[in-house]
Amino acid sequence: MPALVLLGAQWGDEGKGKATDLLGGSVDYVVRYQGGNNAGHTVVVGDQKYALHLLPSGILSPGCIPVIGNGVVIDPSVLLSELSGLNERGVDTSKLLISGNAHIITPYNVTLDKVTERFLGKRKIGTTGRGIGPTYADKINRVGIRVQDLYDESILTQKVEAALDVKNQILTKLYNRRAIAVNQVVEELLGYAEQIKPYVADTVLILNQALDEDKVVLFEGGQGTLLDIDHGTYPFVTSSNPTAGGACTGTGVGPTRISRVIGILKAYTTRVGAGPFPTELFDEDGEALRRIGGERGVTTGRDRRCGWFDAVIARYATRVNGLTDFFLTKLDVLSGWERIPVCVAYEIDGWRVEELPYSQSDFHHAKPVYEYLPGWQEDITKAKTFSDLPKNAQNYVKALEEMSGAPISAIGVGPGRDETIQINPFL
Numbered sequence: 001m002p003a004l005v006l007l008g009a010q011w012g013d014e015g016k017g018k019a020t021d022l023l024g025g026s027v028d029y030v031v032r033y034q035g036g037n038n039a040g041h042t043v044v045v046g047d048q049k050y051a052l053h054l055l056p057s058g059i060l061s062p063g064c065i066p067v068i069g070n071g072v073v074i075d076p077s078v079l080l081s082e083l084s085g086l087n088e089r090g091v092d093t094s095k096l097l098i099s100g101n102a103h104i105i106t107p108y109n110v111t112l113d114k115v116t117e118r119f120l121g122k123r124k125i126g127t128t129g130r131g132i133g134p135t136y137a138d139k140i141n142r143v144g145i146r147v148q149d150l151y152d153e154s155i156l157t158q159k160v161e162a163a164l165d166v167k168n169q170i171l172t173k174l175y176n177r178r179a180i181a182v183n184q185v186v187e188e189l190l191g192y193a194e195q196i197k198p199y200v201a202d203t204v205l206i207l208n209q210a211l212d213e214d215k216v217v218l219f220e221g222g223q224g225t226l227l228d229i230d231h232g233t234y235p236f237v238t239s240s241n242p243t244a245g246g247a248c249t250g251t252g253v254g255p256t257r258i259s260r261v262i263g264i265l266k267a268y269t270t271r272v273g274a275g276p277f278p279t280e281l282f283d284e285d286g287e288a289l290r291r292i293g294g295e296r297g298v299t300t301g302r303d304r305r306c307g308w309f310d311a312v313i314a315r316y317a318t319r320v321n322g323l324t325d326f327f328l329t330k331l332d333v334l335s336g337w338e339r340i341p342v343c344v345a346y347e348i349d350g351w352r353v354e355e356l357p358y359s360q361s362d363f364h365h366a367k368p369v370y371e372y373l374p375g376w377q378e379d380i381t382k383a384k385t386f387s388d389l390p391k392n393a394q395n396y397v398k399a400l401e402e403m404s405g406a407p408i409s410a411i412g413v414g415p416g417r418d419e420t421i422q423i424n425p426f427l
């Protein structure tokens with residue numbers, strides 16, 4: 001069985017954690033391929049709720065090997081505290097594998113993320129402040145620190161020195177902050193090294209060998225398509241590639257081995273942080289979606305911006321990811337509306353536009369063109385099959401499927417593992 005990718009089709013927080021956990025019991029490996037602890041993936045198992053930031057959601061499935069691929073950026077202190085938090089709750093984390101090529105989020109990267117945002121003022125991105133952007137910038141600038149560097153003190157020191165030579169100039173002269181001492185950073189990083197060592201492995205080799213042996217490998221995306229550094233709403237994006245291609249570069253597994261790409265799609269839309277959002281609501285409907293959907297960030301505790309479903313975005317996600325399926329989540333949140341607006345196209349400067357405009361200025365001007373679908377009043381959280389859903393809910397799903405360009409193979413009707421209607425099996 002080849003590999004599958006599961007990724008966010010909108011601006012993140014679509015319910016990737018739940019979807020990954022659902023599949024976790026049937027796959028051999030769950031692999032994070034990009035991002036870091038900017039992610040917040042909530043998984044509800046029975047009466048237990050877990051908030052995972054860096055670790056793959058597969059860590060909660062006993063038979064599954066969780067992997068942090070080379071494309072991920074790792075804050076070692078977060079890694080260790082997340083692991084010990086899970087251990088305290090009785091979760092076995094001993095099978096975790098971490099790529100030696102993954103980059104380390106250093107303390108100066110976290111500092112730079114925060115001061116840069118403050119410096120940008122009104123123009124800020126609204127990052128999670130976890131050091132993600134500066135760490136990926138260091139990687140591309142070839143001044144990054146990798147996991148494997150933790151095991152060679154002399155190389156680590158040289159690399160931290162080289163990085164801080166420049167960054168201390170920026171911190172002190174541009175941002176008026178104190179310089180960061182090389183030995184302090186090196187000491188802190190070396191302090192984590194031994195605890196992380198048992199997990200470090202050649203994950204590229206292991207994953208490719210697993211696929212040779214017909215094992216099932218699931219790639220779990222962080223963030224979402226519209227937050228992609230190449231394909232998202234730049235510059236209001238994260239600094240990695242959550243889109244399907246990122247699964248290849250972020251793990252060292254070739255595209256020919258991936259047979260299925262599942263887009264996780266919320267039945268409405270949310271976004272955290274700054275940037276354009278055509279269907280955003282500023283009225284009581286937005287407030288109701290936030291309240292009923294519990295739309296508050298798992299990572300930063302910020303309220304999520306809420307709006308109606310945007311089919312233009314869903315179609316775009318189908319295209320740039322080559323989606324084979326959608327997993328539609330949070331349909332239950334929409335129970336109770338008389339009619340539900342769905343954005344089918346945009347109006348930009350008087351023109352009707354069916355596809356996502358490549359021009360940033362056009363997208364900033366895009367006004368949603370709505371179609372109104374009849375709502376339903378029933379509680380649908382107990383629905384087990386498609387036919388258990390009220391007719392109008394069925395029609396809503398069918399309409400979204402038609403507009404979005406890929407089959408909806410599963411529907412979430414609640415946060416729990418079993419609150420899912422499976423239409424086509426994923427495996």
Ligand code: GDP
Nearest residue numbers: 013014015016017040041042330412413414415
């Ligand atoms: P992720 O970042 O994509 O993993 O999503 P988050 O965990 O940040 O946000 C999704 C939220 O919705 C979490 O609180 C989930 O427990 C919850 N959730 C996921 N699927 C469903 C669903 O179908 N219905 C409801 N009501 N909640 C869901």
Ligand code: IMO
Nearest residue numbers: 012013038039040126127128222223238272273
């Ligand atoms: P999950 O995996 C939603 C957003 C931030 C900000 C932008 C850049 O839970 O879906 P960053 O710290 O990455 O440099 O911030 O990206 N962002 C997310 N929004 N869900 C996420 O992750 C996000 N990770 C980053 O709010 O707008």
Ligand code: MG
Nearest residue numbers: 013039040041
């Ligand atoms: Mg999230």
